[in-house]
Each structure stands twice: as C-alpha cells, then as structure tokens.
Amino acid sequence: MVDSRDYGEFETAWCPGCGNFGLLRALKRALAACGLEPHQILLVSGIGQAAKAPHYLRANVFNGLHGRSLPVATGAKLANPGLTVIAESGDGCMYGEGGNHFLAALRRNLDITILVHDNQVYGLTKGQASPTSAAGFVTKAQPRGVFANPFNPLAVAVAMGCGFVGRGYVGRQDELIELIARAIRYRGTALVDIQQPCVSFNHLNTYDWYNARCQPLADDYDAGNFDLALRTALESGFRLPVGVLYEKEGQAVFEDNFAVLKEKTPLCQRPTDYRQLAAIIESYT
C-alpha cells in the first residue's frame, strides 16, 4: 500500500498561505489513493509557481519550459504508455503561453491528466493578469483593469468533447483529493482546473471569495449529461461548483491508435528490425 507520506515532504519556495500547498497535499493523497508508487509517475510541468510543485514530491519529473508541459507530456506518454503522466502547471502556463497545446491535447485525448493551478494571475512574475483573470482585474500591468474576457477552460473543454472535466478548489480538500484521483484513474485526457488563491498578488480571488462560490455539485448532478455540463461550465458569477462536471467513458484513447504501442512496451525497449530495414533499402533499388 502506498501512503501519501511516501511522496515525501520538501521545503518549498511558495509564500506562506499560498493555495499551492493545499494542492500539493491533495495531489499526494490522490496519488496514494490511486496506489501509485513514485517511480510509476511522471510529473511534467512548465514554469511558474505552480510548475514548481513537482519538485516537492517524490516522482519522476520533467520540469520544462513555460507553456510547454503538454507537448512534453504527450511525447513521454507516447514513448512509454505505461507511465502515469500528469501535466501540472499554472493558468498562465496552460491557457496563456500554452494555449495551443491545450487545444491540441484535448483533441488528441491521450490517457493523461492535466492539473491546472488556477490562481487567475501570473504569480511568479509578480502579478500580471492571466487568461483566467476577471475582466476589470487591476494589476501593475493592467492599471485600468483587464480588457479581455476571461478564458473559460471548462466550457471550452466540454465543447471540445473532452471526456473528463472537473473543477476543484484547494479549500475543499476532500473533494479535491477525490477529484484528482478520479481524473488520474480516468482513461483519457482529464482536465482538472483547480481554484487556488494567490495570497500575494490576487486580492480579488481570495479564500473568502472562493469559499463563497466553490460548493460541491448537487448530489443528483448527472456528470454524463453533456448539455448540463456545458451549462454548468458556462455558469459564472456567484457559483463555481466543484466536482466532476463531465465524464464520459469509452472515448477512443489516442495512443491506442498506434500499432506500435499496442502492447504498451516502452519504445526504448523495442528492437530495431534490421531485416525490415534491409527490405526498405532494397525497395529503393
């Protein structure tokens, strides 16, 4: 049995009170709940405060470039489908710099998990607006407030047919642990957008603000209902319900399409067939 303590405890570079702590804690518990040993997991992150998280637990880690966690995760999963691959980064990283990869990942539907630490701000670079910042959000870079409309990742994911779409909140640990664990277990690309306060730079979306909005979905909420999921994702304003907004089993998983990956052998363990190569060479004569 894996225990969440197996992932270790590390010093972090986060501010006291930061929402990242709650996320890290929930992630470890969810991993333990899934019974995953550290070496079975690959955490891929970009750059930002959120993206430092993989350094703070025991696992395989590829901490790459700002915005590029998803392509790295994609490549790693295709090279070794046996790995449990989790792409984890901030809202700026995933929906800003990495927006194009976000769209592509949803289209592909690999069996990976996307955890977005959504604090609605660029934390590491000291508080500029992120794609999910509310319109009107004031920062030093946006002294007249944000002019653009916020990105709604959940609505876009549902509309694009993503088979697992959830919202979490670090202030609701039990639900978050459960949500992350379900996302990891889901076969296909699972998106979990996690609301988390940035106590240093986001004075709008505070713990209080979230506490008032992040209630669990109703008990009778039907996560299999596409229209309901879309409506729920599009809801804004006072309600930001947490839980699995949409889940659809049995979607075709990208890596299953490759003949070469049928047996899930890591590519590096596949032989190179020089007789085949000789035949290919021969075909050019």
Add this chain to the structure above:
Amino acid sequence: MVDSRDYGEFETAWCPGCGNFGLLRALKRALAACGLEPHQILLVSGIGQAAKAPHYLRANVFNGLHGRSLPVATGAKLANPGLTVIAESGDGCMYGEGGNHFLAALRRNLDITILVHDNQVYGLTKGQASPTSAAGFVTKAQPRGVFANPFNPLAVAVAMGCGFVGRGYVGRQDELIELIARAIRYRGTALVDIQQPCVSFNHLNTYDWYNARCQPLADDYDAGNFDLALRTALESGFRLPVGVLYEKEGQAVFEDNFAVLKEKTPLCQRPTDYRQLAAIIESYT
C-alpha cells in the same frame, strides 16, 4: 459607389477548381457591398494557399508568417482603429499554428473580421491533415487516418462568447457574400469559417459533399439565441448549416478601452508630449 471590380482581377497560383476562387469572388463583392475603398482595407494573412488571397485583390496587405495573422491584425488595428482590418487565412494557419492567437483574439474582441478558408487540409504543403480534418481522414502523413478529434471552431467561438459566429460555403455565393458583409459590418470580432473544397488534396470534403450539407439556416433561426447557436455549432454529421449562427450586438469592443484610442486617431499622428515627458523625468529626481 464602390464596385467589386475596383478590387481588380489578378492571376492566381491556385489550382483550377479550387474553392479559394469562390471565396475571393465573394469577398470582393462583400467589400463592395460595405462600400469600402481599397485603401480603407487592410488584409492580414498568414501562409498557405488561402493566405495568398490578399495578393489577388486591391487593398493594403500584410502577408506575414504562417499562423500569425491575428497578432499582426491586432497590432495594426490598435495602431489605427480607423482601418477595416480583416484577418484571412487557412484552417491550418488559424486553428493549427495560430491556435493560441485564435483564443486570444476571441477573448479580446477587437473590431476585426476573421475569415477562415476551411478546406480541412494543409493545401500548400501538399495535403497533410489540418485541425479540422475529420477523424480517420487519410493522407500521406496520416496513412492510418487522423487519430485526433477535429477542432470545432464555431462551437469554441460561441462557447467563448464571440459575438458574431458564422459558417459560409463557397458553393453558396449569395449567402457567403451576405455573411462576409455582415461580419465586416459587425462591431466586434466576427468569425466566419468558410467551407471550401481543396480539389487537389481533399477527396473527402468535395463540392458534392458540401453541397449535400451546407444548407442555409432555417428562416426562423434565431441568431440571438446562445443555446441554439451552441447546439447548432455542435451539430456534426450530415448538416453544416450556413449563415450567421450567433450574433450579439453591443459587446464591449477591445480598442474602446484605451484612453489613447478614444478619437480613433492613428497612433502615428499623435504628438509626443515632451512636457509630459519632462514631468515624468522630474518624478524620478
């Protein structure tokens, strides 16, 4: 009065029978219908067969990089809000390489028009799958068919709150002219996804295929109904209705937020106020 002949006739590099011809023709007529003189228009394109279109009519043109028409259009519109700015490119350019800019443009909502020549294939590079290619579409680069799900630009645009979302088809000229003209006149970002055959590389989405699917929206279709628009955009399979799927007037237009742009003076004609600068310098002492 502007006449569509004022935009000239030019030799093209397109294949005979290519859907681009119908699009070019409709665009000229729509521009004429809007009464725009060539010098009032700025066409911004990326790279691809579609992206060559601006070379084939008289207008100001910035034919930039593959995937990057929207940021250039954004910069130009902000520098001179008086220009009628139209970003025009292929499905690969707009939704593939340029996907992140597509999301950002929809979030910003500048008063620009986005025309996508959607032939569901990469034409200029000889027929690889594009983001809108159907799953299973076979090409030399995808010999086992496309594994990913196609991108649905209209559904994403509606879900993101884009205020004008339309589908056109080059085989329905009257509707297309009308659609483009309405998009140009719309105040805000207008997305028009235009179905067009690529006779050289797309043998699935042919004229016949489109003819069977691209019927005008019902007369009583209510383009102001968000839910209906989303449902209609999400429809796939046998129906690809053409027309304005969604239109919402009165959305805040991005450039209106800048104090500096209030009078729509081109930025290059604004003086540099050295007394203000002296005061700023003074503030550092």
Add this chain to the structure above:
Amino acid sequence: MTEQKNSRSHDLLLVIGGEAGQGLVTIGQLLCRALVLEGYEIVVVQSYHSRIRGGHNTFSIRVATSPVEAAATRIDLLVALTEETVAAHRPELAEKALVLVDEAWKLEGEKLLAVPFAGLGAEKVFNVAAFGVLACLLGLQRGRLEALLDKTFGRKHAALLQENLQAFGRGYDWAQKNGAAFEPLAQAPQDRGPRMVMNGNEAIALGALAAGAKFASFYPMTPATSILLTIIAHADAMGLVVEQAEDEIAALNMALGAAFAGAPALVATSGGGFALMTEAVSLAGMTETPVVVIVAQRPGPATGLPTRTEQGDLEFVLHGGHGEFARLVLAPGSVESCFELTRRAFFLAEEYQTPCFVLTDQYLADSYRAVPPFSVEGLEPVRPGSDPRSVSGTYERYAITGDGVSPRLLPGLSTHLVVADSDEHTSDGHITEDLSVRAEMVRKRLRKLEGIRRQWLAPEYDGPAAPQQLLVCWGSCRGAVREAARHLRQAGKTVATLCFEQVWPLVEERILPVLEQAGEVVCVEGNATGQFARLLRRETGFAMHRTVLRYDGLAITPDYIVDRLQASG
C-alpha cells in the same frame, strides 16, 4: 561551357519542364530508375514553384556513364510539357541540344522535335508518352521500362496501367520512326551492381531508422516534410511513433518528452520552423536530453522562397537557443552522407545528451542520385539511457563527471526517480539558486563539447598539397566544388578542395595549417554573407581571400563556381 562530351563517355543533361500537376516528377522519377537500372550515374535537381498546379517547374537529370556528383547547367535534351518551357530554357541549351515539343503548339525554330502528342494518348498521359519518346531517343531498353511502369502504376489499378503502357508504347514507337536526330546514350558499365535511386531526404530518413529512432514529431514544412513522410511510410514496420504536432514548438517539446522517456527522437523542419524550436533547443541543452534536429534550409528571411534552396541558416543553427551549451552540427555533402551523418547525429546525441543537428537544404533534399544500397551489416541501434544497475545509492540525473556526461536513467524503468529541470539545478535535478553549483553545472555542460570535438569529423581534403587555389565549402555544395576543382585543374591550375561535413565544433589546430598552405583560399557557399567563411575566421583567424556566393534560390553548380572565379580572378 566546361563539359566535355564524347560518344563513349556520355555526360548529358536532360530537363523535363512544365507545370505543377503535369506529372513531370512522375516521369522524372521513372527515368531516374530506368537510367540507374541500366548502369548510369545521375544527379537530379528539382526546381519548383510554391504552388500545386501551374507555374513552371523543372526536373533535371544529369546522366553520365562515369560518376558525377554535381548538377550541370547546359541542357542537352529538353522535354517541354508547356510552351513556356521552351522559351524559359532556350538560353541554357547546348549546341547540339534537342527540344521535345508538342506539335500542336506549331512552334518554329531550331533544335525542335515536334511530337504529335494528341495522337499518342489522352492529355493526362502526355507525360508518359513523352517518357516513351525520351526512352527511345536515349536508347533505353523498352522491356525494362515497361516492367518499371508496371511496378509504378500496376499496384494502383489495372486500367491506369493499361493507359500508361499504351501511351508509353506509342511514344516509343513514334520516336523510333521519327526521332533519329538524337544520339543515344553510350552504354554504361554493367558492373555497378544494384544501386538505389535516392534523394537526400530519403537518406536522412533511412539514417534515422538505421540509428534506431523510435519517435519523430513534426509540423509540415518544405523542404523537410519528405523526411517525415518517408519515415511515416515505414513507421509501422520499423516500430516508430510519428506525430504531426500542432506547431513546431510542440514538435520539439514532444520529441524531448519522448527522448526523456527513452525513445531516440528526431524532428525535422526548415528555418522558420526552427526559429520556433529554438527555445526547446535550449531546453534540450539544459535538461541534457538527446535529440536530433534536422534543418532543411530554404531561402529566407521569413517565408522567402519556400521551394528553393539556400545555405542561409548556418549561423542561426549554430547559435539558436538562449544560453550556452554544447551542440554538434553536421552538414552532409552527399546522399550517402545524409544517411551516415544522420546516424552519427543520433549516436552523438545519446552519447553527449545534447541536441545534435543535421543541416541540409532543398537542393540536396530533392536531389536523386544513384547510390549503392546501404548495408545493414553490423548496424546497431542507439542504446538509450544508462543501466539502472550501474547506479549505486541515490540516483542523480546530473551527477558531476569528468567528461560532463552523467548516467541517464529512464523514468519508470527502475525504482530510481529521474528528475530533469529547465532551471539551474543541483545534481539531483532540483531547482537551485546556489551560484557555485550554477558555475559548476555550466562547466559540466560545456565539457561535453570537448568530447564531441575529440570525435571530430575532419573535412575532406582533395587535391595536391600547397595548391594555387583551395576551394573550401560545407554541406550540399561539396559535389559542385569538387567538380569545379577538376575543371580548373584541367585548365592547368593546381587546385584542391576542403569540404566540411562537420561544421561545429571545429578544431582550429587542424584547419589552420590546411588553409595556410594554399595560395588563394576561396569559400564557396549558398548564401549572401559568407557565413561559413566568417565562422572559419572566428575559429582560426584566417580570412578567406575570396568567396563565391549564391543566393538566388538555385543550387551552386560547377559552372557557377568556375564562371565566378574566372570573372573576378
């Protein structure tokens, strides 16, 4: 002007010109196969517009009885599939040239052979009819060619094959009756054994397969795409995963993810796509992830001339990516080298855990040659990663070592944890801001360059020592430079050549003496600013006496070099 022809040793230039969509590449390739089967040597140059139909394209085959390694410029036989072709190439016609034209155009003038194409088949098989005429004029064996047609079209469907065979036969027959005006090819040596008809990009693809590549990602871009298409065609057979990415940024980051997880990986692109990859190139350097990056050059800046050739991205590939780290840049000078050096890039990438580059260009990419089949005898695949059993204690991905290379475990394949980081990191891969660790890590990463330098692939020197003139070049213009030198030698000069296929790193001590022993040193390259000449000066202090540069989108030919040297010399 410098070519010599006699009936026993033939060396002639055959050009098929027409619009995109007229099937000129089809007959060009058929002809290549036929010629090579009959023992000839070939060098193909493809010149095409960035469009799918129309425009004016050419497929030029230099065919010779003895080995050739460069393009020629004076046309001996021109097959004009459009009227425009005739006018476009008239200035390039050799004295005794023959031009195949359609009778229907009613052209008048010298050197024309009017073929009644309308009588030979439907318009869509004019190309094959022309192939028949050509085959006869060149004196190629009819039966062999029919077998070839069968091989090419037979697989698709019989009706098509029938129509083509008919058009071919009619063309052949017609020429037999009417086309005696052209001297058939002298027989080629029959002892050459089987040869492949292969272009540079195909050879790069095979080189990657031979190295044991298991992952490729790409975003389509001319002239790199065909590398991927070739790999894709063999991916299932060879056990690769190939993925078309959403953009070039994703392509390289994906490849790094795959390589980190153990798959020998490559990407291929051209200048503009490479620009988008440069951040991830730097990431490969920092995370010490092996990857092979193929850059197939075309004329820039920006979109430039998408379907033409240039060697304009040397400095960019040399310095692409922020910060400092070790890299290797190879630039093959022949189709064989495309194969060999791509393999080499994979091995060195894995050995030094750093990005390795293969720099080619549209000319070489599309240039078919007759190449002896690559032997798979004794080939071994790259062995990715280190053996977990060799690790004692806690594993450290970036352990400091004497040669800068640390044991590379693969994630998930042992209970050790593998941590790779784009930030400056401690030896266990975690973020650090300890500045003495930083300095040590910089030195560690740069030490790898010393190892790469020790495995230097020296440039190829050919010709007498202490020559009057030394022609220096890199990459694809090797053949042209070597042939130009032969011409110059025939004209009485002592001329040598120095062809670089490894353009970085360079070893000053071994280059400078070679440059200094020559009278005049001339750098020949396909760009406008003399980038390699600058690099050599930077690394050796030696300033080239002269440069021969080309930047109009066409390949450097022996004639081009000789003309320039005579004009300015």
Add this chain to the structure above:
Amino acid sequence: MTEQKNSRSHDLLLVIGGEAGQGLVTIGQLLCRALVLEGYEIVVVQSYHSRIRGGHNTFSIRVATSPVEAAATRIDLLVALTEETVAAHRPELAEKALVLVDEAWKLEGEKLLAVPFAGLGAEKVFNVAAFGVLACLLGLQRGRLEALLDKTFGRKHAALLQENLQAFGRGYDWAQKNGAAFEPLAQAPQDRGPRMVMNGNEAIALGALAAGAKFASFYPMTPATSILLTIIAHADAMGLVVEQAEDEIAALNMALGAAFAGAPALVATSGGGFALMTEAVSLAGMTETPVVVIVAQRPGPATGLPTRTEQGDLEFVLHGGHGEFARLVLAPGSVESCFELTRRAFFLAEEYQTPCFVLTDQYLADSYRAVPPFSVEGLEPVRPGSDPRSVSGTYERYAITGDGVSPRLLPGLSTHLVVADSDEHTSDGHITEDLSVRAEMVRKRLRKLEGIRRQWLAPEYDGPAAPQQLLVCWGSCRGAVREAARHLRQAGKTVATLCFEQVWPLVEERILPVLEQAGEVVCVEGNATGQFARLLRRETGFAMHRTVLRYDGLAITPDYIVDRLQASG
C-alpha cells in the same frame, strides 16, 4: 581589496539582506533617494531569488562622494533582516564593517549592532525601523527622510504613513542613543544639481517614450518586465497603447502589425521569450518593418536562473531569425546609455526599416544610479513612414534604391496601397518566384547594413595609447572594467579600456588598429564561452590574449576582474 577609504572621500558598500516580502527593496529605494538627494553617487546591485516570499535577497548600495560606475564587493554596513543574512555575508565584510541585527536573535560575535526591533514597531514595519537606524548611522537628514516617507506612503493612506513615520522615528532615535559605532558619511558635494534615482530598465522605458514610441507589446518575463511596467505607468500620459500578449510570438507580431500601421513599436523580453520571437524577427527583416526589440539577459540555458544576470545571449541575438538581413545591436553600458541607445534604436529602426536590438541584462536592468535628469530640450520623436506626396505614380513598398531603403507609406493614410510580404516579393510587395528579382532584393536588404555601419557608434577608448594591457568589454560591464583599469593603473600598469556599446555591426578597420597597439588584450564578459571575443576575432581576425569570464549569475565587479587578472597573469 582594492578599495580605498578615507573620511573625506567616502566610498562604502551598504547591503540590506533578507527574505523576499520583508520590504528590503522598499527601504533600499528609499535609501537611494535619500542618498542621492544629499548629493551622493550610488550604484545598486539587486540580487534576488526567483520567489515571492522567503529565500535570501540583497539590495546593495555602493555609496560614494565621488562618481562611481560599478558594484563593490566588501560590505561596510550590513542590514540583516534575517539571521541567515549574517552568516551568508560574513565573508564579505570589510574590516571595520558593522552588521545591524535583531536583538531578538541573541547573536554573539564581532561587528554586530543588536537593534531591539520589537520595541520599534510592528513586524511589518521592521524594515522602516531599520531604515531609521541606518539613516541615523549614515548621518542623513531626518527631516528630508520624513518628507520622503511622506511622498512614498502618503499617497496610499494616512494610517500606513503614520505607522511608518513612527517606526522610522523610533529607529532613528534609538540609533542616535546607541549606535555611535559607525562613522557617518562624509558630506557629498552639494553642487551636483538634481539627479534622478533610476535603473537601466526605467531608462530604457524613458528612452522609448522620448523616441516617440506609440506601441508596446510584451509577455511578462524577468528581467524585462519592469521596462513595460514603467511604460505602462506613463502610457496614458504619453499616448501609447501597451498590450500584454498571449505569448512572445504574438508580442512581436503585434508590434510589427502596429509598426506597419505607423506606430513606433517595441517589445521587451529575455532569452527564452526572444527565442520565440526569432521567426518574427526574420519577418521584420523581410517585410522591412521597423521595430525595437529589447532583450534583457539572464542566465540560461532554458529557464536557468531567472532573476540573475549574464551576458550569454549575444550570439543568439546577433543571429536570431532565419535568413539574412540587416540588424543593429546596441548594448548600453550605463543607465544614461540605456536611455540614449534606446532612442537611437528607434531612429535607426525607422531609418533603415529593420529590427534594431537593445541588449541589456538583469544587473543593469535593476541597478539604480544617480543620473542627471535627461533633458527633453530639442528632442524630436521618430517620424514614422514617408510622405505620400513624395510618391509619384504607382506606389511600390519595396522600390529598389541605392541605399536599400524604400519609401515607406502607411496603410490607410493615403489612397496608395501598401503591400508587405513575408515571401520574396517584387518591388510592389507581391509574391514572386523570379530568381533575379530575388537576388536583387537580397542585395537591397543587405545594403542597409552599409548605411547602419556608416553611422557606427565607435567603442569608447579610455587610457593611454599603446597600453601594456587593454581591457575590452561590451554592454553592462563597462563600469566594472573602467574601474578595474583605474585600480590596475594605480598599481603601476599602463592599462586602457575599450568599451563597446554597439556590438553589431562592427567596423574592422577602426577596431583592429586599436587592438594591435596594445600589449595584452583581455576580453571581459559575463558568459562562459567568450562570445564577444569570438565575434571580434570573426570580424577582425584578432584573437584575444586572455578572457575574464563570469557565469555564476552575478555581475562582474572591478574586484572580480582585478583578482582574475592577478591570479592568472
């Protein structure tokens, strides 16, 4: 080790150390303002971790009565806001140094001055209390400082101001009673006139405003962000549109769209963001669109050390972008130059219609200095575009001209049509595949480099002719190199300095003689491979005799240079 101090001409180093979030930058800046108001010269070095709270950061102020232009290394007064600070900096303490510590830590040892912070105010104003102590120790005027506090906090709200004033006052009072152990600063000359307290990034921002910049786009990236934040703060007043883009690719493409439409435009980023911009840099070159690109360097590769300094991206900026085109690269060596050269970049970008670069780094970006206020007298903005009335006949965006510069009309401002193209194009801006036009356009674009070269900003030579030693450098390490040279001269050597602020293009004929007249030539730069040394060799053939390099993330200081020269010399 090389510093000389006496009571009349003070030159001392004051370091405030603590965690991010403890407000050390706030008191650092206050102190700078106070010192400059009283007539002192300052050079600030900010060293911080890539985190928002915690870690260990320092704000170091070298304060002197005479002009200084480089950082110092021996600490005279250390304000420790955390215990860790004391240990971390003990080795750097000067002999007579004093360390301000919190009494509550109960530290023992030499040089400590234990301050009872708990008694001076709440924890969140400890920094201001420390400021009070400091101010008193240094002998700064109490009234002036209170006015400064008022200016800084007064605007926000009164309660905050009150609390801060109180803490300051208590600190000051306490020191007056207890802290006589430190010799107050010698009085500074009072005739220096008003000076700004300004860092390099602020000066770049003001330089852009002074040039008449009207558009800026960016994606946040340390250490470039503060350039944009400064511009944003003044955007409404100065009539600019500033937009945070979705990524760096968008940032530069947006700027090009704005510049095409007439707005003088800039972007600012660091190495990784610049990597993403390189394709658009090439686009600027091809479309001949003026743009200013500021690259604020930090240590790479990849994420590297995001908040530290390095000069590691010279070669990348020099060659970033595929294909060949003219560019200008300026690297300011002082805060004043940040202003001047940014302005210059705008003018040359417009004059030559090509991308122009300003290359700075974290050290200079964050280094506050006392700078005489920039005069706006006689300043003129860039005049974008050409006068439509000067165009006769059909307008051609890319008309071939002798200097390669074509009239640049702006779209929509006349009835002429402006067509810009990333493909190779004819003079009217439309796609061409005519290869002679191609060649002519390449030459046209490259001719612009000759013009830029003619307006060369020569390097600054300082010192005797034919020196025993010549120290060569570029960009931000100018001050350190010049001061090192002074130290070396004092030690009896004849030493000169050659500081480059224009790093590209270079003019060989004017550089080589300067290098050759010196005994030993040493290149000093903040990277591990000696990039500028290589560039100089490439351009002049001259190989540096020695290099002094630094790549641990810290700025080069005079001591660092002198130590290295003495160690290896």
